[in-house]
Amino acid sequence: MSKLASLAAAALTALALPASGRPLTYSWPTNVGPLNPHLYAPNQMFAQASVYEPLVTYRPDGSVGPWLATAWTVSDDGRIYEFSLRPGVTFSDGAPFDAAAVKANFDAILANRPRHAWLDLARQIARTEVVGPLTFRLVLKEPHxxxxxxxxLPRPFRFVSPAAMGEGGTTAGGIRAPVGTGPWRLVETRLGVSDTFAVNPTYWGGTPAFERLVVKVIPDPNTRAIALQTGEVDLVYGAAGQIPSEAFLRLRDQAPAFSAAVSAPLATRVLALNSARFPTDDRAVRLAINRAVDKDTLVRTVLDGIEPRADFLFAPTVPYADIGLTPHGFDRAAAERLLAEAGWVRGSDGVRAKAGRPLSVELAFVGTNAQQKAIAEVIQADLARVGIAVRLVGEEESAILARQKDGRFGLIFGETWGPPYDPASFVSAMRTPSHADYQAQSGLPDKPAIDATIAAALAAPDPGERRRLYAHLLSTLHEAAVYLPISHAVAIEVHRSTIAGVGFGATLNEIPFAAMRPAGIGAGR
Structure with missing residues (x-):
């Protein structure tokens, strides 16, 4: 057995547990969707990752280890990846997981290549090959x-049984059923009520301790906190906004009835500032916004200190991001000077204007997200103090996503994607119009050069050259002030004392349900 395979076997030890008849109950704001592994919304990533598995897995230390592939080789020119697949794996419908199934999935994904253009790997794949029953080859156009x-990643490069694919592939034909190789199977969906998953009895990695996972649809964070307190759900897990921060702190203090934890910083909560739309097309306005927001007070009062303040697009712990940038920093007087020097004059109503046009900007947020609403209100008040009027626009999530794609925003909430997306996958997506980052940068005169730098960084084989390119990119974006970093997003978890084995995964979007167990069942059994 190779060293990589040994590590994978050790990681799976926690799954070798007897199944419990009682369900594990969780909650989410919406139903999980049809769970097509090769598509996006309304499919929920944590659920996709519970049913479908990758060739390789991202580990907490930032390395990549084996999963459905036990080993791989990379050619000297960085273009050819050859994977040895794990023997004896089947899909939950009994179909074999082999090189032909891997190729069928890659072909289905690449048939919808434009939809995946945000991910540079989808552009770089030249062809796929079945080398042997359990050997798969991926050939790239350029090193990546x-x-x-x-x-x-949780999507799109995961595997559904070929027998479950629609007539026209997974895009045109959809899927007949969500059939993967993972530890869970989706067995029931009740719209607006719940989704139920059952253990996959053929799972190669061992049997989860719970026979069923029930995900209850609870859109409101306050209602979710009450459901946890009353025992309707066993745990809350995910981004800090899953329940109000004050509820999290209160439950954390109620040991031993509840246990709670906060992860290390995983991503950066930001506002994207639209450089292609008045008035944030003025760099002085964007810089003034960065200087006018008192983030320390915001983090303390709105986020209850759970999330640390952010000064840059990426935390210094993200690869290639520790480049010695100087924070814009909170300085209300400096914000006032920037605006005055740029010709923005205060009117009698306190709002600045230039050439007869008021300094007024829309801030868009998800209306049902109480945390975003509270942050937006603090920013609105801070900017009013320097003469910037902010109109708050709270809409349902789908409408906010549409605004991100078409640029109908002045300021809009967003987050970096955390590991393993940051920085490479996140900056790659800056080049496609489907994300707010593209729209925020689209008014910059050097946008073509920014995109060229991203392409060069993704292809650079030399780590030193890659670091130089990332430093140039991140410095350019910081000086352009197209982001207002707010805080570093964390994951939280709160669980009842009846549950054990709860811990954080390596990413925010993959929840290790299969490692959880009823209290009293030993991890080694």
């Missing part, structure tokens, strides 16, 4: 440094 990390 983040290939293995992008293969570990």
């Amino acid at each position: 440094e983040p290939t293995l990390k992008e293969l570990s």
Whole structure:
């Protein structure tokens, strides 16, 4: 057995547990969707990752390890990846997981290549080959440094049984059923009520401790906190906004009835500032916004200190991001000077204007997200103090996503994607119009040069050159002030004392349900 395979076997030890008849109950704001592994909304990533598995897995230390592939080789020119597949794996419908199934899935994904253009790997794949029953080859057009990390993502490079694919592939024909190789199977969906998953009895990695996972649809964070307190759900897990921060702190103090934890910083909560739309097309306005927001007070009062303040697009712990940038920093007087020097004059109503046009900007947020609403209100008040009027626009999530794609925003909430997306996959997506980052940057005169730098960084084989290119990119974006970093997003978990084995995964979007067990069942059994 190779060293990589040994590590994978050790990681799976926690799954070798007897199944419990009682369900594990969780909650989510919406139903999980049809769970097509090769598509996006309304499919929920944590659920996709529970049913479908990758060739390789991203690990907490930032490395990539084996999963459905036990080993791989990379050609000297960085273009050819050859994977040895794990023997004896089947899909939950009994179909074999082999090189032919892997190729069928890659072909289905690439048939919808434009939809996946945000991910550079989808553009770089030249062809796929079945080398042997359990040997699969991936051939790229050019070297692509983040290939293995992008293969570990919750979507789209995961595997559905070929028998479950629609007539026209997974895009045109959809899927007949969500049939993967993972530890869970989706067995029931009740719209607006719940989704139920059952253990996959053929799972190669061992049997989860719970026979069923029930995900209850609870859109409101306050209602979710009450459901946890009353025992309707066993745990809350995910981004800090899953329940109000004050509820999290209160439950954390109610040991031993509840246990709670906060992860290390995983992503950066930001506002994207639209450089192609008045008035944030003025760099002085964007810089003034960065200087006018008192983030320390915001983090303390709205986020209850759970999330640390952010000064840059990426935390210094993200690869290639520790480049010695100087924070814009909170300085209300400096914000006032920037605006005055740029010709923005205060009117009698306190709002600045230039050439007869008021300094007024829309801030868009998800209306049902109480945390975003509270942050937006603080920012609205801070900007009013320097003469910037902010109109708050709270809409349902789908409408906010549409605004991100078409640029109908002045300021809009967003987040970096955390590991393993940051920085490579996240900056790659800056080049496509489907994300707010593209729209925020689209008014910059050097946008073509920014995109060229991203392409060069993704292809650079030399780590030193890659670091130089990332430093140039991140410096350019910081000086352009197209982001207002707010805080570093964390994951939280709160669980009842009846549950054990709860811990954080390596990413925010993959929840290790299969490692959880009823209290009293030993992890080694």
